[in-house]
Amino acid sequence: MQELEGRSDVVGLHKGEPAGNAPLHVVEAAHRQAVEGARYGPGGGLPQLRGAIAAKLGTVNGIADVTSASVVVTHGAVQGCAAVFDALLEAGDEVLVPDAGWPNYRVLAHLRGARVKSYRLVPAEGFAPDLDHLVAQLTPSTRIMVVNSPSNPTGWVGSDGMMSELVDLVRRHGCLLVADEAYDQLVFDGGVASSAAFDPDHVISLFSFSKTYSMTGWRVGYLHAPQWLVDAVIRIEEGTLGGVSVVTQAGALAALEGPQDVVDERLITYRRRRDLVAARLAAAGLELVAPAGGLFAFLPTGGTPSDEAAARLIELGVAMVPGTVFGAGGEGFLRASLGADDPELDKGIGLYVRWRLQGSDDGE
Numbered sequence: 001m002q003e004l005e006g007r008s009d010v011v012g013l014h015k016g017e018p019a020g021n022a023p024l025h026v027v028e029a030a031h032r033q034a035v036e037g038a039r040y041g042p043g044g045g046l047p048q049l050r051g052a053i054a055a056k057l058g059t060v061n062g063i064a065d066v067t068s069a070s071v072v073v074t075h076g077a078v079q080g081c082a083a084v085f086d087a088l089l090e091a092g093d094e095v096l097v098p099d100a101g102w103p104n105y106r107v108l109a110h111l112r113g114a115r116v117k118s119y120r121l122v123p124a125e126g127f128a129p130d131l132d133h134l135v136a137q138l139t140p141s142t143r144i145m146v147v148n149s150p151s152n153p154t155g156w157v158g159s160d161g162m163m164s165e166l167v168d169l170v171r172r173h174g175c176l177l178v179a180d181e182a183y184d185q186l187v188f189d190g191g192v193a194s195s196a197a198f199d200p201d202h203v204i205s206l207f208s209f210s211k212t213y214s215m216t217g218w219r220v221g222y223l224h225a226p227q228w229l230v231d232a233v234i235r236i237e238e239g240t241l242g243g244v245s246v247v248t249q250a251g252a253l254a255a256l257e258g259p260q261d262v263v264d265e266r267l268i269t270y271r272r273r274r275d276l277v278a279a280r281l282a283a284a285g286l287e288l289v290a291p292a293g294g295l296f297a298f299l300p301t302g303g304t305p306s307d308e309a310a311a312r313l314i315e316l317g318v319a320m321v322p323g324t325v326f327g328a329g330g331e332g333f334l335r336a337s338l339g340a341d342d343p344e345l346d347k348g349i350g351l352y353v354r355w356r357l358q359g360s361d362d363g364e
C-alpha cells in the first residue's frame, strides 16, 4: 500500500500508526542525552531504564517480583520477538500462531527454519482462540505458541481465564508462550490482561513504546522472560545490535517516568473512535465485532473477498488492509485503523458503510 503515500484523494485507514507524536518531555530527554554524549550502552539496556520497566511491569501488568535483571530493552517488540525466536528455535521446530495474526510472527519463524502452524479464531466470540483447534495443532515439535492481546488485527483482548488457560496448556505441553502485548495499555473496557502474571517461567512477554506513547519510529520495546532466556537474549543483542540506541532509551525512560496522562488521553481517544465506528455500523444495520482493545477495527466485507473489497474501497476513496494479509483466517475482513483522526475515520467509515449498503458482493 506504499503507492497510497501522499494521495490526498484517499482516506488512509490502512496504517498501523498511533495518533499524535511522542510527548515533548520524551523528545527533550532524548535531545539532552544526545547533547551530553551518546556512547555504546550495555546489551540488555540502560540499568535505569530496565529498573523503570521492572517497576511498570509490577504496577501496570501485575507481574510479581520483576527485577531489572529479568527484562531486556529491545529495538521495538519486533526485534524482541526476533531475538526470542533466535534463542529458542531450531530448524524443524514448530511455532503456533494466531490466524488472523500479525504477519511478522510467520516471517520471523520461517527465517529461523521453523515450521509455522496456525490456530483458528472465533469471530462470534470476539476473535478468541478456538481452543479445540489450537490443542489439535500441538505436536511434540511445538516449541512456541504465540498469543497477541490486544490483537492486531482483530481487537480481541484475552480475559484472565483465557490467558491462564493458555499458560496451563503450554506448561502441560512443555513449550513456551510468547505473549505479544505491544498494545497492553490500549484496553478499552477493563484492565490489562498479562499472561506472565500467571506463570513467569513459561511466558515470554513482548512490549513496546511504539503504540502506548506514539513512538513507532523511535524503535524501542522490551521483553520479560525467564532468567535463562534473558541471558541468551542479551548475548544475541550484544552480538547483533550492540544494544538499542541510548538516545532512544533516554526518551523511553522519560516516557515511563513522566506524566502518564498522555496514555490515558490516547486510550480515551481510541475508545471514542471505536464507539464511533460501532455506532455508524449499528445505525446502518451492519454487523461488527467491536474491538475490545488495540488500534484497529476488523470490519466484515459482507462476503466479498478481502482483496477485492480493499481494491474497490480504494477506488471509492478509502484505504483499508485486506484481512488476508494477516492469514487465511482474515478472509472476509478489512482492517481499519483507529489511529486516523476523527474526521478522516468518520469519512472513511462512511464510504465503507455506503459500499456495504449498495451490495458489496456486486462490486457496485
Ligand SMILES: Cc1ncc(COP(=O)(O)O)c(C=O)c1O
Pocket: 016, 075, 076, 077, 078, 079, 102, 148, 151, 152, 180, 182, 207, 208, 209, 210, 216, 219, 220, 221
Ligand atoms: C501485534 C504487534 N506486535 C508488535 C508490533 C511491533 O512493535 P514495535 O514497533 O515495538 O516493533 C506491532 C506493530 O505494528 C504489532 O502490531
